[in-house]
Amino acid sequence: MEPLNRFDLIGFDADDTLWDNESLYLNTQAAFKQMLARYRSLEYIDQRLFDTETRNLQYFGYGIKSFALSMIETAIELTDGQVLGKDIQLIIDLCREMLKAEVRLLDGVAETVAALAKDYPLMILTKGELFDQETKVARSGIADYFQSVEVVSDKTEAAYAAVLAKHRVAPARFLMVGNSLRSDILPVTAIGGHAVYIPYELTWAHEAVEALEGEKPYEEIASIRYLPDLIASMSRSG
Amino acid sequence: MEPLNRFDLIGFDADDTLWDNESLYLNTQAAFKQMLARYRSLEYIDQRLFDTETRNLQYFGYGIKSFALSMIETAIELTDGQVLGKDIQLIIDLCREMLKAEVRLLDGVAETVAALAKDYPLMILTKGELFDQETKVARSGIADYFQSVEVVSDKTEAAYAAVLAKHRVAPARFLMVGNSLRSDILPVTAIGGHAVYIPYELTWAHEAVEALEGEKPYEEIASIRYLPDLIASMSRSG
Numbered sequence: 001m002e003p004l005n006r007f008d009l010i011g012f013d014a015d016d017t018l019w020d021n022e023s024l025y026l027n028t029q030a031a032f033k034q035m036l037a038r039y040r041s042l043e044y045i046d047q048r049l050f051d052t053e054t055r056n057l058q059y060f061g062y063g064i065k066s067f068a069l070s071m072i073e074t075a076i077e078l079t080d081g082q083v084l085g086k087d088i089q090l091i092i093d094l095c096r097e098m099l100k101a102e103v104r105l106l107d108g109v110a111e112t113v114a115a116l117a118k119d120y121p122l123m124i125l126t127k128g129e130l131f132d133q134e135t136k137v138a139r140s141g142i143a144d145y146f147q148s149v150e151v152v153s154d155k156t157e158a159a160y161a162a163v164l165a166k167h168r169v170a171p172a173r174f175l176m177v178g179n180s181l182r183s184d185i186l187p188v189t190a191i192g193g194h195a196v197y198i199p200y201e202l203t204w205a206h207e208a209v210e211a212l213e214g215e216k217p218y219e220e221i222a223s224i225r226y227l228p229d230l231i232a233s234m235s236r237s238g
Numbered sequence: 239m240e241p242l243n244r245f246d247l248i249g250f251d252a253d254d255t256l257w258d259n260e261s262l263y264l265n266t267q268a269a270f271k272q273m274l275a276r277y278r279s280l281e282y283i284d285q286r287l288f289d290t291e292t293r294n295l296q297y298f299g300y301g302i303k304s305f306a307l308s309m310i311e312t313a314i315e316l317t318d319g320q321v322l323g324k325d326i327q328l329i330i331d332l333c334r335e336m337l338k339a340e341v342r343l344l345d346g347v348a349e350t351v352a353a354l355a356k357d358y359p360l361m362i363l364t365k366g367e368l369f370d371q372e373t374k375v376a377r378s379g380i381a382d383y384f385q386s387v388e389v390v391s392d393k394t395e396a397a398y399a400a401v402l403a404k405h406r407v408a409p410a411r412f413l414m415v416g417n418s419l420r421s422d423i424l425p426v427t428a429i430g431g432h433a434v435y436i437p438y439e440l441t442w443a444h445e446a447v448e449a450l451e452g453e454k455p456y457e458e459i460a461s462i463r464y465l466p467d468l469i470a471s472m473s474r475s476g
Contacts, residue, residue, distance in 0.1 A: 059337045061369030065303040072310065073330055081323030085314040088326060092311055099297045130368040131299030131391040153369040 006235035007120060007194070009169045012146075013178030014126040014133065017224075018113070019140060020104045022202035025067065028094045032071050035087050040078050049074045050205060057206075061153055063129035068095035099132060103140045106200075108225035110142060115228055117145040124149045125163060125176065127183060155183035157191050164193075175234075177227065180207040189217040194234070198224055244473035245358060245432070247407045250384075251416030252364040252371065255462075256351070257378060258342045260440035263305065266332045270309050273325050278316050287312045288443060295444075299391055301367035306333035337370060341378045344438075346463035348380060353466055355383040362387045363401060363414065365421060393421035395429050402431075413472075415465065418445040427455040432472070436462055 015021035033045045040048075052070040060066035071091045075083045116122060124146050126133050133151045137143050148167070152159040164174055171192035178184020179200040186209065188195045195218040221230055253259035271283045278286075290308045298304035309329050313321045354360060362384050364371050371389045375381050386405070390397040402412055409430035416422025417438040424447070426433045433456040459468055 056334075059334050060303060061367070065298060065307060068307060069303060069330055069333075072326060076323040076327050079323065081327070083323050085317065085319030085321050088310060089314050089319070092307055095307075096294075096297050129299070130389060134391050151368060153372050 005120060006173075006231070007175045008173040009123055009164075009167060009175075010116060010120045010231075011123045011125040011150075011163075011174065011176045012113075013176070013180065013184045014124050014136065015128070016179045016200040016202065017106070017177060017184070017198060018109050018124070018142070019106060019136070022200065022204060024098045024101055025204065026202060028067075028071075028098060031094055032075070032091060035090065036075060036078055036083075045074070045078065048078060052077075054206065061129070062127055063132055064095050064098050065129065065132075068092060071095075099135075103136050105140065105142065106224065108223055112224045112227055113142050113145045116231070120231075121147045123147065123167075125152070125155075125160075126150075127152050127155045127159075155180075155187055157187040160187055160193065161191050164191075175231070177224070179203070182207050182209045185218045195219070196221060196227060196230060198222070198227075243358060244411075244469070245413045246411040247361055247402075247405060247413075248354060248358045248469075249361045249363040249388075249401075249412065249414045250351075251414070251418065251422045252362050252374065253366070254417045254438040254440065255344070255415060255422070255436060256347050256362070256380070257344060257374070260438065260442060262336045262339055263442065264440060266305075266336055267309075269332055270313070270329060273328065274313060274316055274321075283312070283316060286316060290315070292444065299367070300365055301370055302333050302336050303367065303370075306330060309333075337373075341374050343378065343380065344462065346461055350462045350465055351380050351383045354469070358469075359385045361385065361405075363390070363393075363398075364388075365390050365393045365397075393418075393425060395425040398425055398431065399429050402429075413469070415462070417441070420445050420447045423456045433457070434459060434465065434468060436460070436465075 012018055029049070033042045036045050049071060052074045053067065056066060056070050060069060068091060072088055075087060075091065113122065122145055124137060128151065130151045134149070137149050150163050152163065164171055174188070174193040176184055176188040176193060176195045177198065179198055180203070181197060185195040185197045197218050197220045199220070219230055219234070221227065250256055267287070271280045274283050287309060290312045291305065294304060294308050298307060306329060310326055313325065313329065351360065360383055362375060366389065368389045372387070375387050388401050390401065402409055412426070412431040414422055414426040414431060414433045415436065417436055418441070419435060423433040423435045435456050435458045457468055457472070459465065
C-alpha cells in the first residue's frame with residue numbers, strides 16, 4: 001500500500017538553500033573594505049556597514065540594490081565625504097555584477113529537487129527583491145520542478161500564513177526547508193508548520209538568532225541530500 | 239432583475255492611477271538636475287539620466303532604488319568623477335524621502351474604489367519593487383477594498399496571463415484600469431481582456447507609446463470618477 005503524502009506542499013528557501021548567495025555579498029564586501037582600508041580598520045568598516053544596513057532595512061528592504069546604497073552611504077560617512085567618484089562607481093559595478101552572476105546550485109540540489117518533485121508540489125519561497133529573485137529562478141535551471149514561486153518582502157509569521165492561505169494549504173500539511181532559523185524555520189513552526197533546517201557555511205549576521213533552549217521544534221540535516229529520507233521517516237512517524 | 243456582473247475581477251494599477259507617484263520622481267529629478275546644473279545643461283542631464291535608467295533596467299528593474307543608483311551613476315559620469323560625497327548623499331536622502339513619502343490618493347479614488355468593491359472583487363496589480371509597493375498599499379488607507387495585491391516585476395502579456403491563471407479568471411472576464419498604455423492597457427487587450435485607460439497628467443518617457451492607428455481596443459475616461467458608470471454601460475452592452 002502506498003503511504004499517503006505527509007505534506008501537501010514543500011517550500012524551499014532559495015538563497016543559500018538552493019544556490020549560493022552569501023559568498024557574492026562577502027566577496028563584494030571584501031572589495032569594499034579593501035577600498036576603504038586606508039581610512040579605517042576592516043572591523044570598523046564591517047560594523048559601520050552592518051549598522052547602516054540595519055538602519056536602512058525599514059526603507060530599502062532586502063536585496064542587492066539596498067546593499068549597494070548602504071555601502072555607498074557608509075563610504076561617504078567613513079571618508080567624511082572624501083570618497084572618490086570612481087570608488088562609488090566601483091561599488092555600483094560590483095553590485096551589477098552580483099545581479100548578473102551565474103546561479104550556482106549547491107551540492108545535491110538538482111537531484112534532490114528532481115526526486116521530490118515526483119511526489120510533492122514544490123514551491124520556492126524567498127524574500128528580497130522580486131526582480132532579482134525572479135531572474136535567479138529563471139537562470140537556475142531547476143525552475144520547472146517548482147509549481148509556484150512566492151517572493152515576500154519579509155519572512156514573518158503573517159507572510160507565511162498569507163502564502164499558505166492563498167494556496168489553500170493547512171500549516172500542519174506544510175514543510176519549509178531553509179538555511180535561516182530566523183526566516184525559514186521559526187516563523188513556520190510558530191504557525192504550526194514543519195521545518196527542516198540546513199545550515200549553510202556562511203550566514204549574514206542579520207539572520208543569526210540566539211541558541212534555542214530545550215527541544216528544537218524542527219529537524220536539522222547537514223545536506224539537502226538527506227531530505228528525501230528525512231521526509232520519508234517523518235511520513236512514517238507522522 | 240439584477241444584471242449579472244460583466245467582470246469577475248477588476249485590476250487597478252497603483253502608481254499614478256490610485257495615488258500620485260510620478261511627481262515624486264519629477265521633484266527628485268529636479269533637485270538632481272539643480273545639483274549638476276553647473277556642469278551641464280538641464281536637457282543634457284535629463285537625457286543622460288534617461289539613457290542610464292534604460293540601460294540599467296535589465297539589471298536593476300523598476301523602482302526608487304534603481305532610480306537612485308542610476309542618478310548616482312549619471313552624476314559620476316557627468317562630472318568625470320568629481321561629484322562630491324555630500325551630493326551623492328543628497329541623492330540617497332532624496333530617494334529615502336520618496337520611500338517614506340505620504341501616499342496621496344488621486345481625486346475620486348477613495349469613493350470610486352469603495353463603491354466598486356461592493357459589487358466586484360478588486361485587485362491592485364502593480365509593477366516595481368515588492369517592498370516599496372507593499373508599504374504604499376499599507377499606508378494608502380484603501381487596502382481593505384482590495385481582495386488581493388499582486389506585484390509583478392514587469393507588466394507583460396505573460397505576467398497578466400500568469401496572474402489571471404493563478405486567480406482562475408478568464409481574460410474575457412477581467413477588466414484592468416490604469417494610466418499607462420504600455421503597461422496597463424495594451425498587454426491586457428492583447429490577451430483578450432478589457433481595459434480602461436485613465437491618462438495622468440505626468441507620465442515617465444519610458445511608459446509612452448506611439449499613437450495607435452484605427453479603432454482603439456480600450457475605453458478611455460478622464461477621471462476615475464466615471465468608472466462605475468462606464469462599467470455599468472459596458473455590462474449593458476456586453
